[in-house]
Amino acid sequence: MADSHFLASDEDGRDAARHNAAAWDRLAREAAPLARPATDAEFRDPLKQLDPLGWLGGDVRGQRILCLAAGGGRQSALYAAAGAQVTVVDVSGEMLALDRAVARERGLSVRAIQASMDALPMLAADEFDAVVHPVSTCYVPDVQRVFREVARVLRPGGVYVSQHKSPVSLQTTLAPGPHGYALVQPYYQRGPLPPVGPHGGRLREPGTREYLHRWEELIGGICRAGFIVEDFVEPVHAKQDAAVGSHGHRGQFVAPYVRIKARRRPRQAAP
Ligand SMILES: C[S@@+](CC[C@H](N)C(=O)[O-])C[C@H]1O[C@@H](n2cnc3c(N)ncnc32)[C@H](O)[C@@H]1O
Numbered sequence: 481m482a483d484s485h486f487l488a489s490d491e492d493g494r495d496a497a498r499h500n501a502a503a504w505d506r507l508a509r510e511a512a513p514l515a516r517p518a519t520d521a522e523f524r525d526p527l528k529q530l531d532p533l534g535w536l537g538g539d540v541r542g543q544r545i546l547c548l549a550a551g552g553g554r555q556s557a558l559y560a561a562a563g564a565q566v567t568v569v570d571v572s573g574e575m576l577a578l579d580r581a582v583a584r585e586r587g588l589s590v591r592a593i594q595a596s597m598d599a600l601p602m603l604a605a606d607e608f609d610a611v612v613h614p615v616s617t618c619y620v621p622d623v624q625r626v627f628r629e630v631a632r633v634l635r636p637g638g639v640y641v642s643q644h645k646s647p648v649s650l651q652t653t654l655a656p657g658p659h660g661y662a663l664v665q666p667y668y669q670r671g672p673l674p675p676v677g678p679h680g681g682r683l684r685e686p687g688t689r690e691y692l693h694r695w696e697e698l699i700g701g702i703c704r705a706g707f708i709v710e711d712f713v714e715p716v717h718a719k720q721d722a723a724v725g726s727h728g729h730r731g732q733f734v735a736p737y738v739r740i741k742a743r744r745r746p747r748q749a750a751p
Pocket residue numbers: 496497500501504514515516548549550551552553554555569570571572575595596597598614615616619620
């Protein structure tokens with residue numbers, strides 16, 4: 481991918497973007513769980529799949545929606561099927577190829593742009609009515625850059641729905657030891673997390689470079705970028721009676737993800 485795509489990012493950001501583009505290209509070729517297009521069943525009620533809490537108001541027809549770091553042929557296609565004007569941005573060319581293929585097959589219109597989420601100079605100010613952002617801020621070293629870019633491209637009053645890996649989940653072992661799951665990574669983490677190798681699974685995607693962002697960086701960062709946080713949920717991944725060490729078992733101890741609803745504040749008038 482050309483470096484011109486990373487104009488506003490710093491060297492750490494560019495390096496992480498290059499690394500994660502290659503990792504997600506590979507995951508897309510392997511049809512990994514988060515690199516699979518929407519299914520026929522999901523197209524029956526597309527908005528319900530993506531916005532079960534109704535944070536986008538229950539009807540997105542005609543809305544200009546940015547699906548940020550959301551390649552893979554699922555989110556873009558379902559929002560377009562629900563009637564939105566969709567732009568999907570992703571750093572991985574192979575993930576975007578899935579978006580283009582699904583749009584072609586289903587006769588949907590989707591604009592696909594290869595770029596890193598922390599540098600979006602190709603998008604205009606106030607260009608979108610909503611930004612939806614699946615779990616992916618873990619792939620950038622400086623999350624504040626991302627929130628600043630989202631605030632710039634979202635119109636005042638627009639909704640920003642983002643999902644994130646919870647910091648405590650990134651601190652915690654994936655498998656239990658003799659005393660259960662252990663907190664092994666420092667909260668005040670500098671640089672990327674140790675790689676997980678081929679066994680990361682759905683909580684730590686193998687081959688990617690990930691960063692832990694503290695709550696003050698996530699919630700505080702969204703507020704400081706010019707948003708008001710309106711809601712916050714921790715989707716439940718706990719399963720009673722799940723086998724020890726399974727996803728549902730670990731979910732009894734640690735909520736892996738959070739979902740945040742924020743609204744763009746009106747811009748300050750010049751004094
Ligand atoms: C969890 S997947 C999200 C979409 C997923 N297909 C879904 O159905 O929800 C994370 C995405 O983030 C993308 N990504 C990683 N680093 C990125 C970056 N710096 N800028 C933009 N996208 C990035 C990956 O290529 C991947 O497509």
